[in-house]
Amino acid sequence: MKGKLSVLAAMTMMSIYTGEAFAAPVLHAIGVENQYADVIAQIGGKYVAVTAIETDPNTDPHTFEASPKIAAEIAHADLVVKNGLGYDAWTDKFLAAAPNASRKVIDVQQLLQLPDNTPNPHLWYKPDVMPVVARQIAADLSAALPAEKDYFEANAKKFDQSLAPWRAALAKLKSQYPDSEVAVTEPVGDYLLQAAGLKIATPFNLEAAIMNGTDPAPQDVTAQNALFADGQLKVFIYNQQVTDPLTASFLNQAKDHQIPIVGVYETMPTPGYHYQSWMLAETNALIKALQAKTSTESLMAKQ
Known part of the structure; x- marks a missing residue:
């Protein structure tokens, strides 16, 4: 079947932690798709708490419908990473409804300067995409926490090397x-x-x-x-x-x-x-x- 389940039943938000102990995360980040959330967690490490929204490998992300709880999560996020190309267009409504001048948003389509008519939105399967995303995540986290710039950049470099x-x-x-x-x-x-x-x-x-x-x-x-x-x-x-x-x-x-x-x-x-x-x-x-x-x-x- 097409997989049109309810949000609460089909796609429960989950928090991703890197395994490093910390008392209170400094920044809150959202990866709309859990693969982006995973990369944020790898770059942000102990300084970032990461929430993934679309996480269920048994349903169709194209049919996703967001909830007020997810809207609240996005409203309070310091960093949001989304795919773009219409794949997660619902995110734009929530971002617009909760303007925040200090919030960083990485739209991978825009980051890669891809036109709206790009036929295949599944960008994470392209080998050269995630290293670009990781570097931008490091840059945006560094802008929020300048004292930790070396830490974030080192993690981005480590991520790139881990793709070998x-x-x-x-x-x-x-x-x-x-x-x-x-x-x-x-x-x-x-x-x-x-x-x-x-x-x-x-x-x-x-x-x-x-x-x-x-x-x-x-x-x-x-x-x-x-x-x-x-x-x-x-x-x-x-x-x-x-x-x-x-x-x-x-x-x-x-x-x-x-x-x-x-x-x-x-x-x-x-x-x-x-x-x-x-x-x-x-x-x-x-x-x-x-x-x-x-x-x-x-x-x-x-x-």
């Missing part, structure tokens, strides 16, 4: 399996697939229709169905957070044709992951699928 295993896994994919043909349900992981040098055979209009909850063109569905039988498809990438009869039919065809399946997520699976280990796990799942035809439909069994 993911970058190495992407390089391995690109060198060993160039242009391997894959099919997807949505463009959730497309940036990662493209960085790995894989060939996405699914018509993008089909991906966009499923993402936006509209009816795909029959010819695009026919083209997607043909991919499962032509013998060229190496992996099927399946969005775990949006399921309906059409995507279920694609999943069943992949299984019927013994095509390995890799599940992807729009919000970071928790517990057990940080942003870096999540991206590495998705990439390693693709390597396993191509090397050994092994499916990884879910990352939730990590712990």
Whole structure:
């Protein structure tokens, strides 16, 4: 089903702490999507208490509806990080309703200077995006707490260095399996697939229709169905957070044709992951699928 659950049932806000003991956090930050909250926590460390709003890996973030409690959280935040590109547009209303000249807002779309018609909003799957976000987080936290600038900048540098295993896994994919043909349900992981040098055979209009909850063109569905039988498809990438009869039919065809399946997520699976280990796990799942035809439909069994 499309996953239109109530806010309180489907997406409970959670606080993220870095494990460093502190009596009272100096700053309160919000990552609208929990992957951004995780990065804020890694950069802010002991000086920041972080709240993630969209956290549930079993529902569709595109259907999110905010509550008065979330509005209050945003109103009192010192820093807010949001994705942009319409993915979390509801945030703008709450920010406008509670103006705060000292509050910093990082809109990742604006940070990257991306046009509104950018077709794929799942920016965190693009390998060069989060280091840029981390540096901006460090800059904004430094502006709020100038005495801790070295601390925040060191954490941003450490974060960038910690992405090395993911970058190495992407390089391995690109060198060993160039242009391997894959099919997807949505463009959730497309940036990662493209960085790995894989060939996405699914018509993008089909991906966009499923993402936006509209009816795909029959010819695009026919083209997607043909991919499962032509013998060229190496992996099927399946969005775990949006399921309906059409995507279920694609999943069943992949299984019927013994095509390995890799599940992807729009919000970071928790517990057990940080942003870096999540991206590495998705990439390693693709390597396993191509090397050994092994499916990884879910990352939730990590712990």
